[in-house]
Amino acid sequence: MRIRGSMYRDWEDSQLKSITHEETVESGSTIDVEARLSSAGTTQLFIGVYSSDGVAVIEIAYDSRPGETVTQALAWGVDQARGFVSMDSTFLTHLRP
Numbered sequence: 633m634r635i636r637g638s639m640y641r642d643w644e645d646s647q648l649k650s651i652t653h654e655e656t657v658e659s660g661s662t663i664d665v666e667a668r669l670s671s672a673g674t675t676q677l678f679i680g681v682y683s684s685d686g687v688a689v690i691e692i693a694y695d696s697r698p699g700e701t702v703t704q705a706l707a708w709g710v711d712q713a714r715g716f717v718s719m720d721s722t723f724l725t726h727l728r729p
Contacts, residue, residue, distance in 0.1 A: 634662070634680070635682075635687050635688060639678075639688075639691035639693050640680060640688070643676075643678045648669070649668060650666040650668035651703070651706055652664070652665065653665045653710050655713075657714075659684065659717070660683075660684030661681060661684055661689070662681070662684075662686075663679075663680070663682075663713040663714065663717065664679075664681075664682065665677070665678065665679050665680070666678045666706075666709075667697075667706040667709060669702060670695075674696045674697075675696065675697040675698075675700050675702055675704075675705045676694060676697065676705075677697050677705045677708075678691070678692070678693045678694075678709075679693075679709045679712055680692075681713055681716050681717055689716075690713075692712075
C-alpha cells in the first residue's frame with residue numbers, strides 16, 4: 633500500500649485517463665509513473681518513488697511536458713524515477729556505519 637502525498641492528490645483527476653508504469657526495485661522501493669493528456673490536450677506527468685513500507689520519498693508532478701507524447705513522457709519519467717532510486721540507495725549506503 634502506498635501512502636500518497638499531497639502532490640499526488642493535487643495531480644490526481646479521475647476524469648482523465650492515464651497510462652501507468654509500476655515497478656518494484658531490488659531495495660523494495662516502488663516506482664509509480666503516470667502520464668496523461670489534460671482536457672486541453674497537454675501532456676502531463678507524475679513521478680512517485682515510495683519506500684518499501686509505502687511512504688512517499690519523492691513525488692513530482694508536471695502540468696506540461698511540451699513536445700512530448702504521453703508515451704515519451706512516461707518513458708522519461710521512468711528513467712527519472714529509476715535515477716532517484718539509484719541516488720537514494722547510493723546516499724543511504726554512505727550513511728550506514
